[in-house]
Amino acid sequence: MDFLIFQAPMLMVQASMDGILLGILFALIAYGMALxxxxxxxxxxxxxxxxxxxxxxxxxxxxxxxxPAFGIIVSPIIMxxxxxxxYKLVINKVVDKDLFTSxxxxxxISILAQQLMNFAFGADVVVAQSNxxxxxxxxxxxxxxxxxxxxxxxxxxSAIILVVYMRKSKLGRxxxxxxxxxRAAKILGVDTEKVYAATFGINAALCGIAGACIxxxxxxxxxxxxPYTVRxxxxxxxxxxxxxxxxAISGMGLGVFExxxxxxLGTEFRIAAVFxxxxxxxxxxxxxxxxxxxxxx
Amino acid sequence: xxxxxxxxxxxxxxxxxxxxxxxxxxxLQLSFLYILxxxxxxxxxxxxxMGYNTFGNILFFGIGMYVASSTQIAMFFSLAExxxxxxxxxxxxxxxxxxxGFGVGIILSGIIPxxxxxxxxxxxxxxxxxxxxxxxxxxxxxxxxxxxxIEIIGAGQGMTVPVWPKGFGSNExxxxxxxxxxxxxxxxxxxxxxxxxxxxxxxxLNAIRDNEDKAEAMGIHTMRYKIIGWMVSAFFVGIAGxxxxxxxxxxxxxxxxxxxxxxxxxxxxxxxxxxxxTLWGPLVGATVFHLFKEGFWTYFLGWQYVALGVxxxxxxxxxxxxxxxxxxEKYPEKFGETIDEADRKAQVELK
Numbered sequence: 001m002d003f004l005i006f007q008a009p010m011l012m013v014q015a016s017m018d019g020i021l022l023g024i025l026f027a028l029i030a031y032g033m034a035l036x037x038x039x040x041x042x043x044x045x046x047x048x049x050x051x052x053x054x055x056x057x058x059x060x061x062x063x064x065x066x067x068p069a070f071g072i073i074v075s076p077i078i079m080x081x082x083x084x085x086x087y088k089l090v091i092n093k094v095v096d097k098d099l100f101t102s103x104x105x106x107x108x109i110s111i112l113a114q115q116l117m118n119f120a121f122g123a124d125v126v127v128a129q130s131n132x133x134x135x136x137x138x139x140x141x142x143x144x145x146x147x148x149x150x151x152x153x154x155x156x157x158s159a160i161i162l163v164v165y166m167r168k169s170k171l172g173r174x175x176x177x178x179x180x181x182x183r184a185a186k187i188l189g190v191d192t193e194k195v196y197a198a199t200f201g202i203n204a205a206l207c208g209i210a211g212a213c214i215x216x217x218x219x220x221x222x223x224x225x226x227p228y229t230v231r232x233x234x235x236x237x238x239x240x241x242x243x244x245x246x247x248a249i250s251g252m253g254l255g256v257f258e259x260x261x262x263x264x265l266g267t268e269f270r271i272a273a274v275f276x277x278x279x280x281x282x283x284x285x286x287x288x289x290x291x292x293x294x295x296x297x
Numbered sequence: 298x299x300x301x302x303x304x305x306x307x308x309x310x311x312x313x314x315x316x317x318x319x320x321x322x323x324x325l326q327l328s329f330l331y332i333l334x335x336x337x338x339x340x341x342x343x344x345x346x347m348g349y350n351t352f353g354n355i356l357f358f359g360i361g362m363y364v365a366s367s368t369q370i371a372m373f374f375s376l377a378e379x380x381x382x383x384x385x386x387x388x389x390x391x392x393x394x395x396x397x398g399f400g401v402g403i404i405l406s407g408i409i410p411x412x413x414x415x416x417x418x419x420x421x422x423x424x425x426x427x428x429x430x431x432x433x434x435x436x437x438x439x440x441x442x443x444x445x446x447i448e449i450i451g452a453g454q455g456m457t458v459p460v461w462p463k464g465f466g467s468n469e470x471x472x473x474x475x476x477x478x479x480x481x482x483x484x485x486x487x488x489x490x491x492x493x494x495x496x497x498x499x500x501x502l503n504a505i506r507d508n509e510d511k512a513e514a515m516g517i518h519t520m521r522y523k524i525i526g527w528m529v530s531a532f533f534v535g536i537a538g539x540x541x542x543x544x545x546x547x548x549x550x551x552x553x554x555x556x557x558x559x560x561x562x563x564x565x566x567x568x569x570x571x572x573x574x575t576l577w578g579p580l581v582g583a584t585v586f587h588l589f590k591e592g593f594w595t596y597f598l599g600w601q602y603v604a605l606g607v608x609x610x611x612x613x614x615x616x617x618x619x620x621x622x623x624x625x626e627k628y629p630e631k632f633g634e635t636i637d638e639a640d641r642k643a644q645v646e647l648k
Binding site (some may be wrong): 113279 | 565
């Protein structure tokens with residue numbers, strides 16, 4: 001156990017490959033979180049639930065006989081509407097309040113969403129079979145399911161589309177303007193209410209894509225949303241808001257860390273390792289900043 | 298005014314003392330309510346008075362729970378064998394063993410979380426705002442996951458708590474004993490916090506909430522006070538956890554001990570429902586919440602968490618000032634506040 005890393009180097013290569021492909025997914029979710037955090041100053045605890053919800057949409061398609069890979073198209077469309085509705089019902093009332101209000105309100109939404117998914121799909125761990133086969137590398141020592149490669153590619157492509165959209169389109173420009181200064185944007189004729197709703201919708205759509213990828217590559221369970229929220233929070237605080245390359249790199253780093261922790265510590269400590277890492281990172285940064293008499297705020 | 302207050306205290310005290318006899322069927326429910334009151338009141342030390350919205354007090358709750366039971370077991374038996382045996386009662390505490398173990402366990406269940414709060418406090422309380430909230434959220438969940446991987450305390454399956462010794466008192470005495478201990482805990486917590494809020498300590502906590510930088514600039518060692526405040530909370534929450542373990546009779550890492558989605562959220566919700574930053578708010582909030590919850594848990598079984606989620610959203614979004622805050626706005630005279638007539642007019646004009 002202690003020297004697994006030396007005894008089976010190929011296992012570690014395997015873990016790293018898995019981790020990178022997983023990390024791309026995390027990065028996409030984290031980018032959504034950074035988007036709404038930057039634009040609306042809201043931390044969405046229900047982020048993970050949006051992901052799982054998107055996954056269940058793909059799973060539902062799988063149950064009805066459609067190939068779950070099409071979920072990457074259907075799921076973001078539905079999730080955009082879900083996010084838009086969520087904004088109109090709850091979030092628009094907490095946008096200008098302090099952050100804790102939004103944290104708690106979205107926490108409530110996350111509990112609600114967990115339960116509703118539990119009613120709809122049951123408390124079993126499910127997976128949507130994609131039958132994509134596997135790729136063997138290094139004399140069959142390292143196996144990578146094609147579904148993971150597919151999901152990684154989907155995430156990269158959707159991130160690129162999003163970046164181009166944010167740069168070129170009118171809405172993208174409005175979103176960036178609102179993020180810089182909501183009041184000034186309002187004065188200059190940007191309908192910030194609409195921008196907020198669209199931002200929340202885009203975030204939910206990104207979660208939908210990531211969720212559909214998770215449905216075909218990993219497993220779904222109604223209660224596993226919170227780790228995704230914490231992972232994306234962690235990635236955002238490491239990478240900063242709106243810095244896509246940094247988000248991608250720290251996402252992959254987190255993925256690799258997690259897979260290694262899984263192999264070296266054992267699967268039962270995987271989630272514990274993620275949450276502990278967040279605490280350690282925050283405390284480390286707090287001590288680093290306190291030398292300059294500053295603090296994380 | 299004074300007279301009225303004394304009457305209120307006396308009334309509550311008498312209710313607490315005879316409650317076990319007038320509602321014998323609801324003894325455990327009432328003990329549960331007292332534990333919830335303690336959780337809400339101690340959460341309010343951070344969330345309400347100090348302005349540090351923590352999700353992490355559940356950490357001390359769980360640690361207290363495990364410490365109390367493990368001590369009670371490990372003083373007389375091997376802990377590993379106990380958890381191996383599971384529910385089978387091959388080990389039985391004699392009467393003196395049970396009470397010795399119980400006493401030591403409950404005391405340790407306060408002291409150990411307090412020490413832990415002191416040790417981690419310096420690192421964690423340096424974070425502010427939402428970083429603090431998320432960090433403590435992660436702390437509680439990480440603790441639950443780690444406890445679920447430790448074999449000696451039963452890992453994911455949990456452990457049983459020592460049962461009341463046979464032949465001591467009647468069938469009712471176990472629940473009566475726990476009832477009075479929980480009630481005593483509420484009384485002690487209430488008195489301690491009431492006293493603490495009336496001293497410089499309370500003023501400093503409020504100063505930290507209002508403007509921490511300014512408080513620091515005035516020469517207050519804010520970190521020291523923050524840590525002490527957290528240690529006070531941890532002490533009472535730990536004991537509450539220890540008692541809760543006995544009330545439940547069974548400890549499970551993520552659903553009962555480090556139950557972020559239930560107790561961890563309840564304590565925040567109760568304090569906000571009652572009114573953050575008031576002495577009575579958490580008490581009122583916990584009572585109202587408990588009544589509501591029991592109603593829902595009984596009549597809408599299966600939908601209780603849906604109701605909880607909706608409740609959180611509704612309270613946070615539409616009712617953030619809480620019951621006491623609402624009363625305070627409505628009847629400021631009752632709270633000993635006088636409002637200048639000119640001020641009020643100016644306020645109305647502003648609106």
